[in-house]
Amino acid sequence: MKGGKAEVNSNSESKNSKKRKRGSKNNEEDKKKKPSTTSVSQTRKSSNVGNSSKPLSFLDKMKARLSGGHFRMINEKLYTCSGEEALSYFKEDPSLFNMYHVGYQEQMANWPEQPVNIIIQWLKDHSPSLLVADFGCGDARLSRSVKNKVFSFDLVAHNSSVVACDMANTPLESSSIDVAVFCLSLMGTNFPSYLREAQRVLKQSGWLLIAEVKSRFDPTNGGADPNRFSKAICELGFYSVSKDFSNKMFILFYFKKKEKLKSKKEIDWPSLKPCLYKRR
Numbered sequence: 001m002k003g004g005k006a007e008v009n010s011n012s013e014s015k016n017s018k019k020r021k022r023g024s025k026n027n028e029e030d031k032k033k034k035p036s037t038t039s040v041s042q043t044r045k046s047s048n049v050g051n052s053s054k055p056l057s058f059l060d061k062m063k064a065r066l067s068g069g070h071f072r073m074i075n076e077k078l079y080t081c082s083g084e085e086a087l088s089y090f091k092e093d094p095s096l097f098n099m100y101h102v103g104y105q106e107q108m109a110n111w112p113e114q115p116v117n118i119i120i121q122w123l124k125d126h127s128p129s130l131l132v133a134d135f136g137c138g139d140a141r142l143s144r145s146v147k148n149k150v151f152s153f154d155l156v157a158h159n160s161s162v163v164a165c166d167m168a169n170t171p172l173e174s175s176s177i178d179v180a181v182f183c184l185s186l187m188g189t190n191f192p193s194y195l196r197e198a199q200r201v202l203k204q205s206g207w208l209l210i211a212e213v214k215s216r217f218d219p220t221n222g223g224a225d226p227n228r229f230s231k232a233i234c235e236l237g238f239y240s241v242s243k244d245f246s247n248k249m250f251i252l253f254y255f256k257k258k259e260k261l262k263s264k265k266e267i268d269w270p271s272l273k274p275c276l277y278k279r280r
Contacts (some may be wrong), residue, residue: 217272218273
């Protein structure tokens, strides 16, 4: 009987030990499944830090407003003065040119399509041997985007590939260029002198490509009549190939230089409406 009791006790102890082992294993597995409290809190803290976006400070807002104000001021100056005056303006303080182009790029970022991209594609569809003059080139994006040799001109040399000059008086030789480009650059009050310079440097049958803000050619809102503008350029010594009014932001004119020029006469140029930005 004693032996029997002892056997029963040993069996019960072995069962209890097995239960304890299973319990310890389950506890270990639960520990593995459940992350520690510190690791969870640390993860939450790190995720909160990464997701937090600081609102603009008052100083940042003031800087943005001042920057926009400077752009509007310079933009209005360029539209209401001659090219020679604008050249002197930027010679006194070249940093104003960079300030203007930063604001200009911000404005262009809101356009669904860029006119320079259409001109780039036009050049890619034609021979890369065509010599190009980019009047008012800005950052000279056109020259960087095509295989053609491009002569880039603007009021300030943004980089070494740009020649700083008045666009009415470039260093190009007469009848030396195949394509003259004005991409949103007929800004001065003497813009006809820029087009006369383009006529001078273009070869016979050379191309004149003009992209301009559409509102400048809206007669119902103070803009120029596009047909009158086209007629004036034809009297300068070109003929109209096509016009593209399909874009809501800008229009495109395509002209070719006439092989035989008629006697010069006084041209009745329309005034182009300045493209001024309202204060926000």
